Each structure stands twice: as C-alpha cells, then as structure tokens.
Amino acid sequence: MPATFPKPRSSLRLPGRIGRSAAVLALLLGLASCSSEEPEPEFLGRSRITVATHNDLPGMSYSKNYDRSGLDFLVFQHVKEELDPVPFSEPMDVTSGGRVTQLRQGKADMVIASFSITSEKMKLIDFVGPYLKTRQGFLVGPDSGDVQQLSDLSGTRICTWEGTTSKEALEDIKNTVHAEPVVLTDASDCIEQLLDHGVQAVSTDQTILYGFAQRYEDDGLRVVPDVTIGVPQDYGIGLPKGHREDCRKLKDWLKEYVGTSTWIRDVETSLPALTAADTAWISKHKPSDEEIEARSCRDNISP
Amino acid sequence: MSGDPAGKYSAQTHGDSSQAIGFVGKLFLSIFVGDVVEFADRAKHWGGWNWPPFLLVLLLGSYALISAPDGPPHQFVYVYLAIAGSLVLALGRLAHPKSDRLARHWRVLMSAAAVMLAVAATVGMDYLSDHGEIDITGRTSLTPRGEVTSGSELSLVVTGPTDRAHLRLKLTISDAKGDQGFCEPESRYAAQLRDRASTRVEEVRSGRTVDFPLGGLQGQIEVQIALRTNEGCQMNVSVAEAALHD
Missing domain, CATH: 3.40.190.10 (Periplasmic binding protein-like II)
Structure with missing residues (x-):
C-alpha cells in the first residue's frame, strides 16, 4: 500500500479564506442594514392603531x-x-x-x-x-310579565340614551303606542332606572338588550321576544x-x-x-x- | 405739440399726447374692425357664384335651429356639429374665392359639402322633432308622497300627449331616515303599466333604468309601482328621469 503524505497547506490559500470571511461578514452587515431600512408596518397611515x-x-x-x-x-x-x-x-x-x-x-x-x-x-x-x-327591541323588568306585544307598553315610560339611533324610533311610536320616551345619558342610567322602577322598559338594539338580560338575569330582566321597532x-x-x-x-x-x-x-x-x-x-x-x-x-x- | 397745418375741414390734435391718441385709434380699428380697405378690395373680387351656397347654408342652418324641439341636449350634438361644419365650409369658400392654394375642383367640393351638411342638419332636426327623446320628468306625478314602507304601492302618472312608442323611467329610492339606518341597498321595486301585465319588471334597484313599450297607448300614462325593502325601513321614492322615445 503506497504511503500517503499529508498535502502541504499552501500559503496561497490564506488570502482566499480571508476573502470568504470578509464576504460572509459583508453579507451579514448587508442583511443587518436591509432590516434596519425596512419600512415600519402601517395601516390607515399610522404605525400604531388606536x-x-x-x-x-x-x-x-x-x-x-x-x-x-x-x-x-x-x-x-x-x-x-x-x-x-x-x-x-x-x-x-x-x-x-x-x-x-x-x-x-x-x-x-x-x-x-x-x-x-x-x-x-x-x-x-x-x-x-x-x-x-x-333590530330595536324592548327590555322589561320582572313586573312586566304580561308585556308580549307593542301595545302592552301603552302608557309606560320607555328609556333610551343619548347618541344612539334608538331615540328617534321611540319618538316615532310615541303617538301610536302612547308611551313616553325618557332619554338619559348612557346605558347604565337606563338600567338603573329600570331596576328602580323609574321606567317600565328600556329600548335599544336587541343585541345590546340581550347582553343586559344576561348580565341582570338574577334581577329578572328579559327581552320581549319578536317585538321590534325602527330601522334595521x-x-x-x-x-x-x-x-x-x-x-x-x-x-x-x-x-x-x-x-x-x-x-x-x-x-x-x-x-x-x-x-x-x-x-x-x-x-x-x-x-x-x-x-x-x-x-x-x-x-x-x-x- | 400740434400736427401739420390743418385744412378747412380736417381734424386736429393738440397737446403732448396727440400722436399717441392717433396710434391707439388705428390699432383699435385694425384689431376690432380689421383692415377695412383690404376687406373692401377683396369683396370686389367675390364672384356672384360664391354667394348662393353660403346663403343656402345660412337659410338651412337657421331653419334647423329654429325648428329644434325640446329634449335632452345630447341628442342634438350631431345636428349642431353638422350646422357648424357647413357654416365653416361655406365661409371658407366665400373668403377664398380664387385662392391659388385651392384648386377649382376643391372649391366646388367645399360648396357641395357645405350644402349637403346643411341639408343633413335640417333633415336630422326634422327627424328629432318626430322621433327624438322628450324629457317628461317635469310632467310626472308620484303618489302617495312622503315616506313609504315595504309593500307600499305607488302610482306614477305622466300628463300630456303620448307622442312616442316607449317610456324610459329611472326612480331613486333613498332612506327617509338617513340618520337611523341604511336600507337603500336592499330596496327594490316592481313596476308595470296599468292593466298591462306583460310590461311588468321586477327587482329593480334605485337608479336603474327601465323601459316600457307603450304600444299605441293613448291619453295619460300610468305606471303602478310596488316597493320592497327590509322590515322597519322607511323610504322616499322619486323620479330621477322620465323620457319618451321611439
């Protein structure tokens, strides 16, 4: 078996290695600079959304x-x-x-x-x-078990709050149902009034009313089913x-x-x-x- | 300063600005009146044959304009273009009767084209008088007025003569309570001419155009309209456009 000798390292390879290292370094630096120049993600022209x-x-x-x-x-x-x-x-x-x-x-x-x-x-x-x-519906208290249709709310005080589309619909039925609209500052004021018997019903979007009915389940609040008014x-x-x-x-x-x-x-x-x-x-x-x-x-x- | 010694009836200007006044006067005349002398010289050379085509074009164009019926402006565009074209050609022919640049056969062609365009404009205007569109939006009345809901039936009546074979109608349906919701997208209507079920159109959206064949209908036109929208929606219906056409 012929003897093998280790191949002598050429001194000429040294500059090649340095070159490769330099190239890798340059690539890394390039990538780093690329990432720093990448624009910040934006939506609606803002870099942070509120x-x-x-x-x-x-x-x-x-x-x-x-x-x-x-x-x-x-x-x-x-x-x-x-x-x-x-x-x-x-x-x-x-x-x-x-x-x-x-x-x-x-x-x-x-x-x-x-x-x-x-x-x-x-x-x-x-x-x-x-x-x-x-649709806009009605939330009533435990004392209003007999309210099944809109005419059952005749002569009652119905609460809604400012800044919603519900106020106008209540005004529209004022003459037909003969119910008095009561407009308060916000939702919690109306619920408080309903619990205190200051008003007999609260009217706004059914989705919101079902949320309150769930939250005040123990107080006996319920949404009158299938009674709606106003624009969808x-x-x-x-x-x-x-x-x-x-x-x-x-x-x-x-x-x-x-x-x-x-x-x-x-x-x-x-x-x-x-x-x-x-x-x-x-x-x-x-x-x-x-x-x-x-x-x-x-x-x-x-x- | 003063000018040269004046004769018995000549005009004189005196003062520092007299020369300037004379210059401005000439400039004004040359801009707004043109060179009157040169124009008069050229007019002497206008041959008698150049005038009849021009006068004929003028006569036909005037007749077309006077006999123009009422109607939407877009249908008159081609007629007005023909009148304008004929006048330009006739004037061109009149202004350059013996120009070296225009060979004899071209001059003849210009005259012929001018007359033909004027005739086409007159015939076109006559056609529009008999068959053109008539805007009758102002002759329509829609009842009941005010807010309507799903299932409401409306009646559209067109007063005046029924001069054409078709009625084109565009209705607008808009939210009566725009601050409470938005029902326009789902609102539709069905419509037909009274007692003519074959003319019925269904599921028409706001702003879409429908066409009813009148088929020899005499007297007033009545369109029955039925609105369909979401429950709780209150809408306004109005006539955006109504036109009679052939």
Missing part, C-alpha cells in the same frame, strides 16, 4: 377590572391578528355620541363599538361591515375617510370572517341569551356578502 370601543355594554363591549369582553372586543382581537405585525394600542373608551367625532378628530383610528351604519354617517366616515345585524341596524367598524385601500383590505377579511364558524362561535360566546332565545338567530343577525359589499368603504350606494 381602537375606540364602549365599556358598558355587556355582551358587546364590556370592561370590568380592565378585563374586556363582548363581540366588539372579539372582532377587535381578530382585526389585530389579521393586521399583525401592525402594533395596536390598548383600546380607548368612547361614548355613543363621541364615535364619529373621535374618528374625524384623529383621536381614534378605528371604532368597534356597536356602531350602526347610516347613510348620514357614511358621508362623514367609512365603514367596514356589517359584522352583525339587529347594521354594526360596522368605523374608519376615517381617505384610506380606501386599507378599508377594502379589512372588508375582504370581514367577508371571510363572517362566513366562518368562528363568527357563529363568537356570537354564541358573547350573547348566549340571544342565541338561546331564538333558534333562527343566524338568519336574522348574520350579514350576507352582498350586504357587506353594499355598505363597506363607500360614500353612498352606487346605482
């Missing part, structure tokens, strides 16, 4: 001891996941009457707060939605105008989300009283793709 939501609507937007819950909150979490890695601030509280103003003044970048889409508001802000449909309400995500591309991106996501079982599970989790009261709740409360398309990212309807 979402405004309610804190006093159980089942929809509720906050207790800094712990948020409700369908609006779940939608917010899904939006956050969808837009990742865009950073979001902690949600800020908003009143019903302050929702449009917060968006227009730039204090909030997005409003997810049981926000009804109306043709008047569409002229001021953009909507992505609806993610939930509802469609809850949308409010955005400032001028960001149509981002708006359409969110609309495409919403159409997908509403079509999944996640949406059904979210409603069932947030509003168990609503889903238990009506087996056909999906057909009443779930928006179709056409409805989302017709209301999202528009100034008005196209012919």
Whole structure:
C-alpha cells in the first residue's frame, strides 16, 4: 500500500479564506442594514392603531377590572391578528355620541363599538361591515310579565340614551303606542332606572338588550321576544375617510370572517341569551356578502 | 405739440399726447374692425357664384335651429356639429374665392359639402322633432308622497300627449331616515303599466333604468309601482328621469 503524505497547506490559500470571511461578514452587515431600512408596518397611515370601543355594554363591549369582553372586543382581537405585525394600542373608551367625532378628530383610528351604519354617517366616515345585524327591541323588568306585544307598553315610560339611533324610533311610536320616551345619558342610567322602577322598559338594539338580560338575569330582566321597532341596524367598524385601500383590505377579511364558524362561535360566546332565545338567530343577525359589499368603504350606494 | 397745418375741414390734435391718441385709434380699428380697405378690395373680387351656397347654408342652418324641439341636449350634438361644419365650409369658400392654394375642383367640393351638411342638419332636426327623446320628468306625478314602507304601492302618472312608442323611467329610492339606518341597498321595486301585465319588471334597484313599450297607448300614462325593502325601513321614492322615445 503506497504511503500517503499529508498535502502541504499552501500559503496561497490564506488570502482566499480571508476573502470568504470578509464576504460572509459583508453579507451579514448587508442583511443587518436591509432590516434596519425596512419600512415600519402601517395601516390607515399610522404605525400604531388606536381602537375606540364602549365599556358598558355587556355582551358587546364590556370592561370590568380592565378585563374586556363582548363581540366588539372579539372582532377587535381578530382585526389585530389579521393586521399583525401592525402594533395596536390598548383600546380607548368612547361614548355613543363621541364615535364619529373621535374618528374625524384623529383621536381614534378605528371604532368597534356597536356602531350602526347610516347613510348620514357614511358621508362623514367609512365603514367596514356589517359584522352583525339587529333590530330595536324592548327590555322589561320582572313586573312586566304580561308585556308580549307593542301595545302592552301603552302608557309606560320607555328609556333610551343619548347618541344612539334608538331615540328617534321611540319618538316615532310615541303617538301610536302612547308611551313616553325618557332619554338619559348612557346605558347604565337606563338600567338603573329600570331596576328602580323609574321606567317600565328600556329600548335599544336587541343585541345590546340581550347582553343586559344576561348580565341582570338574577334581577329578572328579559327581552320581549319578536317585538321590534325602527330601522334595521347594521354594526360596522368605523374608519376615517381617505384610506380606501386599507378599508377594502379589512372588508375582504370581514367577508371571510363572517362566513366562518368562528363568527357563529363568537356570537354564541358573547350573547348566549340571544342565541338561546331564538333558534333562527343566524338568519336574522348574520350579514350576507352582498350586504357587506353594499355598505363597506363607500360614500353612498352606487346605482 | 400740434400736427401739420390743418385744412378747412380736417381734424386736429393738440397737446403732448396727440400722436399717441392717433396710434391707439388705428390699432383699435385694425384689431376690432380689421383692415377695412383690404376687406373692401377683396369683396370686389367675390364672384356672384360664391354667394348662393353660403346663403343656402345660412337659410338651412337657421331653419334647423329654429325648428329644434325640446329634449335632452345630447341628442342634438350631431345636428349642431353638422350646422357648424357647413357654416365653416361655406365661409371658407366665400373668403377664398380664387385662392391659388385651392384648386377649382376643391372649391366646388367645399360648396357641395357645405350644402349637403346643411341639408343633413335640417333633415336630422326634422327627424328629432318626430322621433327624438322628450324629457317628461317635469310632467310626472308620484303618489302617495312622503315616506313609504315595504309593500307600499305607488302610482306614477305622466300628463300630456303620448307622442312616442316607449317610456324610459329611472326612480331613486333613498332612506327617509338617513340618520337611523341604511336600507337603500336592499330596496327594490316592481313596476308595470296599468292593466298591462306583460310590461311588468321586477327587482329593480334605485337608479336603474327601465323601459316600457307603450304600444299605441293613448291619453295619460300610468305606471303602478310596488316597493320592497327590509322590515322597519322607511323610504322616499322619486323620479330621477322620465323620457319618451321611439
């Protein structure tokens, strides 16, 4: 067997090794510089998104001891996941009457707060939605067991609060039902009045009322089934105008989300009283793709 | 300063700015009146054969404009273009009667084209008088007025003569309570001419145009409309456009 000798290391290879090391170093430095030049992720022209939501609507937007819950909150979490890695601030509280103003003044970048889409508001802000449909109903106390239809509310005092679309519908039925509308500052004031027998009913969107019915179950509050008034309400995500591309991106996501079982599970989790009261709740409360398309990212309807 | 010594009836200018006034006067005349002398010289050379086509074009164009019927402006575009074209050609022919640049056969062609365009404009205007669109939006009345809900039946009546074979109609359905909701997208209507079920159209959205064949209908036109929208919605229905056409 022929003897083998180790091949002498050539001194000429040394510069090659240094060259390779230098190349690797340059590549790493290049990558590092690339990553530092990468633009920050943005949405609605902001590098950090602030979402405004309610804190006093159980089942929809509720906050207790800094712990948020409700369908609006779940939608917010899904939006956050969808837009990742865009950073979001902690949600800020908003009143019903302050929702449009917060968006227009730039204090909030997005409003997810049981926000009804109306043709008047569409002229001021953009909507992505609806993610939930509802009608205006009535919440009564344990003493109103006999209230089964609208005429049973004749002669009663019915409470609603400022900044919602519910006030006008109550005014409309004032002459036909002969019930007195009482308008207070916010939802909790009305519930307090109902529990104290100051008013005989509270009227606003059924989804919100079912949330209160669930929360005050022990006090015997209940939603009058199948008694509705007013214009159908469609809850949308409010955005400032001028960001149509981002708006359409969110609309495409919403159409997908509403079509999944996640949406059904979210409603069932947030509003168990609503889903238990009506087996056909999906057909009443779930928006179709056409409805989302017709209301999202528009100034008005196209012919 | 003063000018040259003046004759008995000549005008004189005096003072420091007298030369400037004379210059400005000439400039004004040359800009707004043109060179009158040169124009008069050229007019002497206009042959008698150049005038009849121009006058004929002028006569036909005037007749077309005077006999223009009422109607949406877009249908008159071609007629107005023909009148303008004929006038330009006739004027061109009149202004350059013996120009070296224009061969004789081109001059003849210009005259012929001008007259033909003027005739086409007159015939076109006559056609529009008999068959053109008539805007009747102002002749319509829709009842009941005010807010309507799903299932409401409305009646649209067109007063005046039924001069054409078709009625084109565009209705607008809008939210009566725009501050409370948004029902427009799901709102539809069905419509038909009274007692003519064959003309029925279904599921028409706001802002869409529908066409009804009138089929020799005499007297007033009545369209029956049935609104369909979501429960609880209150809508306003109005006539955006109504036109009779052949």
